[in-house]
Amino acid sequence: MAVGIHRPTVLTIDLEAIRYNVKTAKDHLQNGAELFMVVKANGYGHGLVQTAMAAKEAGATGFCVAILDEAIELRQSGFTDPILVLGITSPEYAHLMVEQKIAAAVGSLDWLQQAERNLEGIPGQLLVHLAVDTGMGRIGFRETDDLMGAVDFLSKSQSLTFEGIFTHFATADMKDNRYFQGQLSKWQAMTAELPELPKYVHISNSATTLWHHPLPGINMIRYGAAGYGLNPSGTELQPPFDLHPAMSLTSEIVFSKQIHAGDSVGYGATYTAKQDEFVGTLPIGYADGYQRRLGGFYVLVDGQKCDILGRVCMDQIMIRLPKFYQPGTKVTLVGRNGSKEISLQDLADHLETNHYEIACGFSDRITKKYVH
Numbered sequence: 003m004a005v006g007i008h009r010p011t012v013l014t015i016d017l018e019a020i021r022y023n024v025k026t027a028k029d030h031l032q033n034g035a036e037l038f039m040v041v042k043a044n045g046y047g048h049g050l051v052q053t054a055m056a057a058k059e060a061g062a063t064g065f066c067v068a069i070l071d072e073a074i075e076l077r078q079s080g081f082t083d084p085i086l087v088l089g090i091t092s093p094e095y096a097h098l099m100v101e102q103k104i105a106a107a108v109g110s111l112d113w114l115q116q117a118e119r120n121l122e123g124i125p126g127q128l129l130v131h132l133a134v135d136t137g138m139g140r141i142g143f144r145e146t147d148d149l150m151g152a153v154d155f156l157s158k159s160q161s162l163t164f165e166g167i168f169t170h171f172a173t174a175d176m177k178d179n180r181y182f183q184g185q186l187s188k189w190q191a192m193t194a195e196l197p198e199l200p201k202y203v204h205i206s207n208s209a210t211t212l213w214h215h216p217l218p219g220i221n222m223i224r225y226g227a228a229g230y231g232l233n234p235s236g237t238e239l240q241p242p243f244d245l246h247p248a249m250s251l252t253s254e255i256v257f258s259k260q261i262h263a264g265d266s267v268g269y270g271a272t273y274t275a276k277q278d279e280f281v282g283t284l285p286i287g288y289a290d291g292y293q294r295r296l297g298g299f300y301v302l303v304d305g306q307k308c309d310i311l312g313r314v315c316m317d318q319i320m321i322r323l324p325k326f327y328q329p330g331t332k333v334t335l336v337g338r339n340g341s342k343e344i345s346l347q348d349l350a351d352h353l354e355t356n357h358y359e360i361a362c363g364f365s366d367r368i369t370k371k372y373v374h
């Protein structure tokens with residue numbers, strides 16, 4: 003994909019914010035638990051390699067990704083730290099994971115058996131983290147007997163090493179903690195029978211870390227959203243310490259004009275001016291992940307809110323300006339401008355989604371600038 007380095011639309015990623023967020027989380031943990039930064043989906047849209055490096059500088063000792071290719075990209079970029087693929091990888095790639103020392107999340111005995119067969123004659127060990135489904139309903143062992151069967155299989159395996167065990171909470175970011183407690187009890191009951199614990203025991207995402215720690219017996223956390231400065235709870239719960247958002251999105255007015263009462267703007271002519279007004283055009287649109295449904299939202303110019311007029315086009319949007327502003331005037335779409343700020347959460351509220359989706363939804367056509 004062509005990256006727009008010749009247009010003024012820029013995603014700025016503050017690596018110091020990521021370092022700050024990782025350090026504060028580590029301080030909060032107190033018990034010396036390790037922090038694996040979750041850098042899947044291109045570091046939640048912030049950039050895989052750059053955010054992994056910032057997190058590592060701040061004390062992250064490993065990484066979690068969603069798919070094998072993300073892990074391979076980290077290896078190709080020189081990271082030798084532990085990496086866990088959180089999603090299910092086909093056992094047909096077990097040899098690749100052995101070769102690259104990439105750990106697999108596994109939720110069935112069948113997977114282990116297939117991987118063992120595929121690894122016959124191949125030197126090295128496949129690192130396995132057993133997923134326990136305590137209520138997320140996504141992947142993992144749901145019954146204690148099945149989990150114990152897998153543990154037993156691993157203990158006898160020639161080519162698989164039991165490196166970790168984990169679960170994932172569905173509601174750790176909510177005020178009502180009854181479902182969380184149910185999952186925690188199930189986790190405790192299912193793991194109580196383990197003959198011995200593997201190296202990594204991990205059940206905490208950002209929300210669990212922020213609102214449910216300390217948790218006994220946990221020696222690693224999988225830290226995602228909060229590492230990027232995003233409150234995993236949206237607006238429901240407030241974090242016990244500051245989070246510094248790392249992502250901002252800015253552009254410039256590239257065309258500026260006055261329109262008159264009765265003039266329309268954009269596809270479908272859905273907006274018609276009731277009076278004379280100034281309109282600026284910005285070089286960003288839904289092909290950049292600035293979604294069409296953001297028509298009706300606003301941006302910041304010179305510390306003031308400016309409404310988006312009409313429909314968001316594929317590559318451009320039009321905004322109402324309070325007066326004439328020259329082309330080249332800075333516009334903030336996410337971040338601070340004067341005394342005002344637009345957060346990813348504000349966009350998420352408008353779009354009735356979460357800020358995770360917004361952050362990882364900006365397309366690679368937008369150039370990224372990393373600042374320290």
Ligand SMILES: Cc1ncc(COP(=O)(O)O)c(C=O)c1O
Nearest residue numbers: 040170207208224225226227234
């Ligand atoms: C299994 C697992 N662990 C950890 C995380 C990180 O979650 P968060 O970004 O809320 O910290 C995710 C993200 O979705 C996940 O799927």
